[in-house]
Amino acid sequence: MSQPVSETVSLLEGEANAPLLQIRDLEVGFETQRGIVPAVRGVDLTLYAGQTLAIVGESGSGKTTTAQAIIDLLPGTGKVTGGQILFEGRDLTKLSAREIQAVRGNDIGYVPQDPMSNLNPVWSIGFQVEEAIKANNIAQGKEARLRTIQVLKEAGLSDAADRLKQYPHQFSGGMRQRVLIGIGLSSRPKLLIADEPTSALDVTVQRTILDHLATLTRDYGTSVLFITHDLGLAAERAEQLVVMYKGKVVESGPSQEILANPKHPYTQRLVAAAPSLASRRIQSVKHQAPDEAEIFSEGSLDDALLARAAEREHAAPTKDLISVKNVSKMYRIRKQGFRHDELLAVNDVSFGVQKGTTTAIVGESGSGKSTVAKLILQLESITSGEIEFDGQDVAGLRGSELLKFRRRVQPVFQDPYGSLDPQYSVGNTIAEPLLAHKIGTAKEREARVRELLDQVSLPSATRFRYPSELSGGQRQRIAIARALALKPDVLVLDEAVSALDVLVQGQILNLLTELQTDLGLTYLFITHDLAVVRLVADNVCVMQKGRIVEAATTDEVFDNPKELYTQELLAAIPGGDFEFGR
Amino acid sequence: MPSKNFTPQGHYVAPIEETPVAAVDVLDETQKARSTWADAWDSMRRRPSFWISSILILLILIVAVAPGLFTPIDPRSCQLSDSNGAPSAGHPFGFTRQGCDVFSRIIHGTQASITVGLMATLLVTLVGGAIGALAGFYGGILDTLVSRLGDIFFAVPTVLGAIVLMSVLPVRTPITVAVVLALFAWPQIARIMRGAVLSAKNSDYVMASVALGVTRFKILLRHVIPNAIAPVIVIATVSLGTFIVAEATLSFLGIGLPPTIMSWGNDIGQARTSIRTSPQVLLYPAAALSITVLSFLMLGDVVRDALDPKARARR
Numbered sequence: 001m002s003q004p005v006s007e008t009v010s011l012l013e014g015e016a017n018a019p020l021l022q023i024r025d026l027e028v029g030f031e032t033q034r035g036i037v038p039a040v041r042g043v044d045l046t047l048y049a050g051q052t053l054a055i056v057g058e059s060g061s062g063k064t065t066t067a068q069a070i071i072d073l074l075p076g077t078g079k080v081t082g083g084q085i086l087f088e089g090r091d092l093t094k095l096s097a098r099e100i101q102a103v104r105g106n107d108i109g110y111v112p113q114d115p116m117s118n119l120n121p122v123w124s125i126g127f128q129v130e131e132a133i134k135a136n137n138i139a140q141g142k143e144a145r146l147r148t149i150q151v152l153k154e155a156g157l158s159d160a161a162d163r164l165k166q167y168p169h170q171f172s173g174g175m176r177q178r179v180l181i182g183i184g185l186s187s188r189p190k191l192l193i194a195d196e197p198t199s200a201l202d203v204t205v206q207r208t209i210l211d212h213l214a215t216l217t218r219d220y221g222t223s224v225l226f227i228t229h230d231l232g233l234a235a236e237r238a239e240q241l242v243v244m245y246k247g248k249v250v251e252s253g254p255s256q257e258i259l260a261n262p263k264h265p266y267t268q269r270l271v272a273a274a275p276s277l278a279s280r281r282i283q284s285v286k287h288q289a290p291d292e293a294e295i296f297s298e299g300s301l302d303d304a305l306l307a308r309a310a311e312r313e314h315a316a317p318t319k320d321l322i323s324v325k326n327v328s329k330m331y332r333i334r335k336q337g338f339r340h341d342e343l344l345a346v347n348d349v350s351f352g353v354q355k356g357t358t359t360a361i362v363g364e365s366g367s368g369k370s371t372v373a374k375l376i377l378q379l380e381s382i383t384s385g386e387i388e389f390d391g392q393d394v395a396g397l398r399g400s401e402l403l404k405f406r407r408r409v410q411p412v413f414q415d416p417y418g419s420l421d422p423q424y425s426v427g428n429t430i431a432e433p434l435l436a437h438k439i440g441t442a443k444e445r446e447a448r449v450r451e452l453l454d455q456v457s458l459p460s461a462t463r464f465r466y467p468s469e470l471s472g473g474q475r476q477r478i479a480i481a482r483a484l485a486l487k488p489d490v491l492v493l494d495e496a497v498s499a500l501d502v503l504v505q506g507q508i509l510n511l512l513t514e515l516q517t518d519l520g521l522t523y524l525f526i527t528h529d530l531a532v533v534r535l536v537a538d539n540v541c542v543m544q545k546g547r548i549v550e551a552a553t554t555d556e557v558f559d560n561p562k563e564l565y566t567q568e569l570l571a572a573i574p575g576g577d578f579e580f581g582r
Numbered sequence: 583m584p585s586k587n588f589t590p591q592g593h594y595v596a597p598i599e600e601t602p603v604a605a606v607d608v609l610d611e612t613q614k615a616r617s618t619w620a621d622a623w624d625s626m627r628r629r630p631s632f633w634i635s636s637i638l639i640l641l642i643l644i645v646a647v648a649p650g651l652f653t654p655i656d657p658r659s660c661q662l663s664d665s666n667g668a669p670s671a672g673h674p675f676g677f678t679r680q681g682c683d684v685f686s687r688i689i690h691g692t693q694a695s696i697t698v699g700l701m702a703t704l705l706v707t708l709v710g711g712a713i714g715a716l717a718g719f720y721g722g723i724l725d726t727l728v729s730r731l732g733d734i735f736f737a738v739p740t741v742l743g744a745i746v747l748m749s750v751l752p753v754r755t756p757i758t759v760a761v762v763l764a765l766f767a768w769p770q771i772a773r774i775m776r777g778a779v780l781s782a783k784n785s786d787y788v789m790a791s792v793a794l795g796v797t798r799f800k801i802l803l804r805h806v807i808p809n810a811i812a813p814v815i816v817i818a819t820v821s822l823g824t825f826i827v828a829e830a831t832l833s834f835l836g837i838g839l840p841p842t843i844m845s846w847g848n849d850i851g852q853a854r855t856s857i858r859t860s861p862q863v864l865l866y867p868a869a870a871l872s873i874t875v876l877s878f879l880m881l882g883d884v885v886r887d888a889l890d891p892k893a894r895a896r897r
Contacts, residue, residue, distance in 0.1 A: 245603070248596060253594055258593065263595040264596060265598065265603045269606075377793050379789060409793075410793065411789075413786045413790060415786055419786035419789075420787055421791075421805050422809065423617070425617065432791065432796065436791075436794055436800070459609060465609075468621075470609070474607060479790070482790070486794075504607045
């Protein structure tokens with residue numbers, strides 16, 4: 001593998017334009033009991049000074065491992081087994097631990113993924129930034145303190161001097177990520193590696209952080225190596241794109257060109273499945289001949305979705321299946337002694353859900369959207385207001401009445417790793433609701449389990465397996481199968497696809513759409529991801545700080561958002577203002 | 583938004599035959615199904631210390647159940663002429679001050695020591711586990727009461743409490759010793775169980791079960807306890823050894839088992855008088871005690887490694 005074009009360019013422009021970072025045929029493996037397992041298999045990439053390059057791939061594609069190999073931060077038993085990493089002409093893989101330490105931090109900065117766990121909770125922010133500054137010999141003594149304040153100011157914390165003595169828990173996720181970016185850029189490195197720097201943050205926060213990062217790196221002339229799973233984000237933020245799949249580079253080049261004209265089948269799949277890009281396209285494809293839609297292969301957002309998008313336009317209004325009226329939920333937060341604070345998580349919320357439709361509740365973290373889901377599921381009691389299901393007030397349900405309600409309304413939770421009991425085989429997990437409601441004999445239950453596995457497109461032998469052997473997407477299918485076991489009317493999907501890779505997410509969304517058509521299900525779709533909403537929802541409620549700020553049909557919300565907050569949310573979708581072809 | 587010193591790079595596409603695209607998210611059906619317990623068993627049986635400790639424990643259990651298989655000599659038919667006698671044919675460990683065969687006494691003493699250890703462990707695990715699980719799961723007043731009660735017992739060292747209680751008890755049998763030890767040792771297991779239950783009960787699968795309509799108590803039995811039991815099993819295995827030591831301590835002090843019941847603790851206690859002249863009288867029962875305790879500690883170690891995947895990964 002080689003990249004012929006870069007050779008000619010550097011010849012033409014001479015020494016001044018030699019690549020800053022050049023990775024050649026890099027191979028990284030992890031030692032296990034069964035020998036070395038390759039994670040990166042022959043990766044080539046070139047990054048010039050001042051350029052921004054994004055490595056895009058799903059989990060397990062080797063994108064993070066590649067970045068970690070550059071600064072010799074491979075976890076555990078990982079090691080470079082072949083190839084070169086040339087940074088300003090020096091092969092980093094040949095350097096001693098001491099030499100690479102001088103490069104790391106000074107010449108190459110690093111912004112880690114999770115701002116929550118990458119700051120030490122027992123040291124103040126000021127201490128931790130100052131530590132980085134001293135360690136990299138940027139400044140010492142009194143000067144280091146002044147430099148710390150400067151770094152935090154540059155990172156966008158206006159009252160930096162006052163915040164030095166504060167601890168990480170007093171900072172929001174976005175502020176912590178600003179601190180980490182500040183640390184990463186404190187030595188004015190030539191290269192900044194940002195590993196999913198905003199994946200844990202809300203979209204609006206993500207946008208301001210990335211804007212700020214772009215300004216800083218442009219001012220300092222820093223090259224940026226982005227690691228991300230989000231194709232839209234990569235397209236928006238990087239000039240160059242490297243698509244990785246199973247440890248190999250499958251496609252690389254200018255990001256606009258790749259997204260407009262993906263050549264490798266894997267890239268085509270990714271582009272077809274990314275909701276932020278596809279949602280824009282649904283409208284156009286709707287009017288096209290059906291054979292043109294065949295390009296959406298496995299994992300893409302297929303015909304069923306498009307058909308639904310068309311259908312929802314002439315859905316006749318019926319009576320609400322779920323109606324939420326002026327519902328509030330107050331939490332009491334215990335403080336020291338007997339005092340407590342009151343937190344109004346849900347504030348006077350009203351909306352209705354019609355049978356057979358999908359209603360999305362969208363909001364950022366802390367908006368109260370998950371609490372609404374729990375209130376409807378009767379997992380939490382409401383403080384005031386009324387929730388009616390099929391004409392019946394659900395607040396007072398007890399005993400067999402409650403059991404009857406539970407049969408009809410089922411949840412699917414976000415975390416596919418947490419929502420299945422690790423001690424239960426898949427068969428037992430799916431059969432549990434049947435057992436709890438004493439439905440059928442053992443044999444009938446087994447038949448039902450097979451049928452449900454078939455409905456979620458898993459082989460029936462899956463019932464002997466345990467959750468730890470399954471992928472995230474497969475676990476989510478099991479969770480859906482379990483929710484469907486009692487033939488419910490309503491599924492409450494609480495961030496049900498948020499933790500999944502795009503292709504898997506696309507599959508699950510297709511599955512949900514098929515099931516809705518086949519079984520006449522009603523969905524309440526709780527999510528932070530507006531792009532997904534556009535694909536699946538008929539109606540949208542936008543929540544902010546416990547209130548519904550806007551509620552309308554999906555098309556209205558997306559085409560003509562009335563509230564400023566909704567407009568901000570829409571504008572923050574990565575890749576939203578980018579033109580994509582196929 | 584290309585920056586000013588943008589250097590264009592070519593559009594590279596990997597040869598498709600070198601990078602075949604696999605189907606998305608397909609179940610690997612070639613692998614065998616595995617539960618957590620099957621995994622734990624797999625990791626345990628690879629460890630030599632598991633086999634060493636479990637063979638020793640099995641042997642000790644057989645000795646406890648059928649001591650007659652291992653020695654034909656009656657430990658109670660003692661001749662004072664043999665007092666503190668050296669080892670001889672048929673009497674490999676020599677004789678006690680009373681002229682009893684040391685080997686035979688150790689073999690016959692196993693039963694009492696093991697009974698106390700097993701009984702106390704069983705009681706502690708059941709009582710402490712149940713109390714901890716209920717307190718952790720239901721919380722509220724119950725939790726507060728139980729936790730404070732546990733703190734009170736926790737503040738009293740097990741052996742000290744047992745000494746006080748045993749010295750006033752009229753009957754002293756292996757069972758009373760086990761009950762007394764369990765009485766002061768349950769808070770440890772209860773605390774561990776409570777902590778494990780607290781973390782398990784907040785998991786999504788518990789919430790999913792609630793929403794499915796499973797009753798609270800069934801959730802506790804079917805989901806929470808199975809997921810919280812691993813650390814309890816580990817502590818129980820380790821504490822079995824410490825209970826055997828505690829029994830020996832009490833018997834040594836003369837307030838454990840009565841002298842009429844043969845136990846290692848009693849033998850060690852009685853050997854005090856003849857340590858200087860014939861140390862074997864002390865050494866052999868003490869060695870039997872150490873080997874038993876070490877076996878259980880070793881097993882506990884292996885079980886912990888097997889049930890705690892994080893410890894396994896570090897290996």
